Amino acid sequence: MECVLGHNNIKEELFNDIPMYCCISCRLVWRQTFDVPIARYEDKEIRVYETKINDRLANSLDRIKTIRKYVDLNNICDIGSGEGAFLNALAQFGYTNSVGIEPSNKSVEFAVEHGLCMENGTIEDVARVVAKYNLHTFTMFHLIEHLPNPLVAVQKLFNIMQQKDKLVIETPNFDSYVFHRVNYKHNLICSEHLFYFNENNLQLLLEKVGFSVVVHGKRDFYGLNSSIRTFLFKLRFGKMSGHRNANDANNVKLYFTNESNFKRKDSINIYANLINVFKKSVRLVLRKLVHLLGREDYMWFVVQKL
Numbered sequence: 417m418e419c420v421l422g423h424n425n426i427k428e429e430l431f432n433d434i435p436m437y438c439c440i441s442c443r444l445v446w447r448q449t450f451d452v453p454i455a456r457y458e459d460k461e462i463r464v465y466e467t468k469i470n471d472r473l474a475n476s477l478d479r480i481k482t483i484r485k486y487v488d489l490n491n492i493c494d495i496g497s498g499e500g501a502f503l504n505a506l507a508q509f510g511y512t513n514s515v516g517i518e519p520s521n522k523s524v525e526f527a528v529e530h531g532l533c534m535e536n537g538t539i540e541d542v543a544r545v546v547a548k549y550n551l552h553t554f555t556m557f558h559l560i561e562h563l564p565n566p567l568v569a570v571q572k573l574f575n576i577m578q579q580k581d582k583l584v585i586e587t588p589n590f591d592s593y594v595f596h597r598v599n600y601k602h603n604l605i606c607s608e609h610l611f612y613f614n615e616n617n618l619q620l621l622l623e624k625v626g627f628s629v630v631v632h633g634k635r636d637f638y639g640l641n642s643s644i645r646t647f648l649f650k651l652r653f654g655k656m657s658g659h660r661n662a663n664d665a666n667n668v669k670l671y672f673t674n675e676s677n678f679k680r681k682d683s684i685n686i687y688a689n690l691i692n693v694f695k696k697s698v699r700l701v702l703r704k705l706v707h708l709l710g711r712e713d714y715m716w717f718v719v720q721k722l
């Protein structure tokens with residue numbers, strides 16, 4: 417038996433009670449059984465009442481601020497777009513000609529209703545979509561961990577891409593501080609996530625395919641909207657808690673304004689504002705510390721076909 421990077425020193429291990437294989441050479445981890453059919457993604461419903469969609473949009477806006485220095489964010493092919501949060505964020509920043517590819521019919525419908533350009537399909541449809549729209553930057557956010565053969569998929573994408581085209585990948589970091597601290601009892605270790613990478617083996621995979629790494633880094637899903645308790649947990653204090661503190665969510669243009677946003681607006685007074693400014697300053701400092709220690713949950717790579 418070999419890992420997809422060609423190492424043959426493999427052991428079996430349980431993570432979050434799921435049987436996994438683990439490569440002793442590169443520490444790539446993957447599920448022993450891939451029992452998630454593509455139909456699960458095609459039939460996926462959108463629960464529009466969920467704050468999750470707003471959270472994804474806030475995450476996408478934050479992500480753009482992180483990566484825009486390194487990559488042209490026009491002419492993007494976003495593979496595995498979900499309901500189009502990243503495309504929506506690109507449009508809010510004024511970038512043009514972004515196209516998403518997504519297997520869920522409901523998600524595509526939702527995106528098109530919100531004025532986004534999205535095609536129904538999977539990573540197998542990239543060549544068709546690229547030829548149709550002339551796209552040169554490729555993005556795969558929270559996708560590679562779902563693919564049954566990430567090396568083959570990324571190799572196919574590399575072959576479709578033109579010289580100088582760039583790819584941006586983001587995925588959970590299996591060696592993240594929180595995964596270790598909760599002994600892998602984490603909701604990112606789940607049946608839909610087939611492969612678990614760290615910075616080292618993801619870079620190996622991308623280079624094996626032929627990409628050259630431009631830059632890579634770490635980030636968190638909730639960014640500055642994480643709760644103070646979450647930041648403290650990452651700094652070794654206290655217990656794992658809910659991640660989210662939506663105080664800043666009303667600074668961005670989101671899909672939905674939920675009831676709690678209205679309530680917050682009604683109850684705004686000078687003291688509440690002062691407390692919020694103070695809490696935000698604390699979160700800014702804590703986020704800086706978490707970043708300096710490299711304790712974010714996700715990692716991202718910008719790579720180029722030279």
Ligand SMILES: [Zn+2]
Nearest residue numbers: 419423439442
């Ligand atoms: Zn390996």
